[in-house]
Amino acid sequence: MxxxxxxxxxxxxxxxxxxxxxxxxxxxxxxxxxxxxxxxxxxxxxxxxxxxxxxxxxxxxxxxxxxxxxxxxxxxxxxxxxxxxxxxxxxxxxxxxxxxxxxxxxxxxxxxxxxxxxxxTNLQKQNTDLVTWVEAILAHAEIEIEKEKKNVRIERNFPSEPLCAEIDNERLQQVMLNLLINSIQAIEAEGKITVCIRSRENFAEIIVADTGKGIDPEHLSSLFTPFFTTKEQGTGLGLAIVKKIIDLHEGKISVESTQAGTSFCIEIPF
Ligand SMILES: Nc1ncnc2c1ncn2[C@@H]1O[C@H](COP(=O)(O)OP(=O)(O)OP(=O)(O)O)[C@@H](O)[C@H]1O
Ligand SMILES: [Mg+2]
Structure with missing residues (x-):
């Protein structure tokens, strides 16, 4: 026990x-x-x-x-x-x-x-010389400038040699036109749009910069959201479409804006 x-x-x-x-x-x-x-x-x-x-x-x-x-x-x-x-x-x-x-x-x-x-969307990619391709799009932008009756100068900052990338010409043209038209609309009566194309490490970079009225800092995070617009006649789908097409290309888009103007930068991987 x-x-x-x-x-x-x-x-x-x-x-x-x-x-x-x-x-x-x-x-x-x-x-x-x-x-x-x-x-x-x-x-x-x-x-x-x-x-x-x-x-x-x-x-x-x-x-x-x-x-x-x-x-x-x-x-x-x-x-x-x-x-x-x-x-x-x-x-x-x-x-x-x-x-x-x-x-x-x-x-x-x-x-x-x-x-x-x-x-x-299924992209239809083609090997494209970005310089010739952008030049053709700028012709459309010139027509838009005339329609809006504004004094907008387009400055080109292009490489002297062709710069090729695999892109869906038609869909990426929509991207460029949306950016260019936004820039034209942001310029009051006169101003400048600078389009720059250059080659980086493993991607092509296209920049559309304007001397327009700029974007309110509190709007920056909503730009790519469908239906976000500050325009009476806007659908607010322009930049949403831009983002979608850039994503399909596995690229990137970024924006910088001050009261002196706005700059959108696109990166397309080679
Ligand atoms: N370059 C720019 N300068 C100033 N504001 C801009 C610029 N680009 C876009 N924005 C702002 O972003 C908003 C959204 O642009 P987005 O292109 O998506 O639509 P929208 O231009 O308003 O309409 P839509 O494209 O149908 O004409 C614009 O309403 C405007 O406030
Ligand atoms: Mg737009």
Whole structure:
């Protein structure tokens, strides 16, 4: 038979057990907290997945609607232009027809931008000399400058030799035009846009810099978010499309802006 334990021994034993118990309950508490944090994270991830599902469904719907709207819109535009031809400019009715034509052209811009943003894209890359390619795009920009009736000079800072990269000409042209048009719109009456092309270590760099009114620092983080715009007639899809196409090229885009102007820098990997 064991000799019976003294009261003191029992107390020591009990306090050891209690210590172990309290250490374990601390560990359990920590585990519980970690589990709870994971549950919160999981819930957040689940919400993100749901949101991206909704967004992609919305995107698909927007693309379908935009596509369906395009043809009737084209019809309205053509008929309105025909009507305008038959009405002399001094006739008061002409003002209304011109408003219809203006409205149709804004709707067309929204539809094309929505389609460009939601389009499922496989890039069609070609080996392209960036200098010749940009030069052709600048011709479009010159037309835009004339349309806006502004005195904007385009300065070229190009390499003397061809600089080739694998790009989807058409989609990247959309990028360049969006940047150039934003620059033209940011310039009040007169200013300068500098376009620079150069070769870096393993990427080509294209910079579009303007002497426009600059971007409010608090807007910088929203620029590439779809539908962010400060313009009355803007869709806010221009830079979202730009970002999407640059991402598809596995490139990068960055922006710097002061009150003296804005500069967008694109990097396209070779
Ligand atoms: N070069 C720039 N100078 C000043 N602000 C700019 C410049 N580029 C973009 N922004 C700002 O970023 C916003 C978003 O540009 P984005 O091209 O996405 O849309 P938008 O130009 O407003 O509309 P849209 O492209 O449909 O005409 C603009 O409304 C403008 O406030
Ligand atoms: Mg724009």
């Amino acid at each position: 064991h000799p019976s334990k003294s009261q003191e021994e029992l107390i020591v034993e009990l306090s050891t057990v209690m210590e172990r118990f309290s250490a374990q309950s601390v560990a359990l508490g920590e585990m519980y907290n970690a589990l709870e944090m994971q549950a919160v994270q999981l819930k957040k991830m689940q919400e993100e997945v749901n949101q991206s599902r909704v967004l992609s469904a919305l995107g698909e719907m927007a693309a379908t609607v935009a596509h369906e709207i395009r043809n009737p819109l084209g019809g309205i535009g053509s008929y309105a232009s025909l009507l305008a031809r038959g009405i002399p400019p001094e006739d008061p009715k002409r003002k209304y027809v011109d408003k219809i034509i203006g409205g149709v052209s804004s709707l067309n811009k929204i539809v094309s931008n929505l389609l460009a943003y939601t389009k499922k």
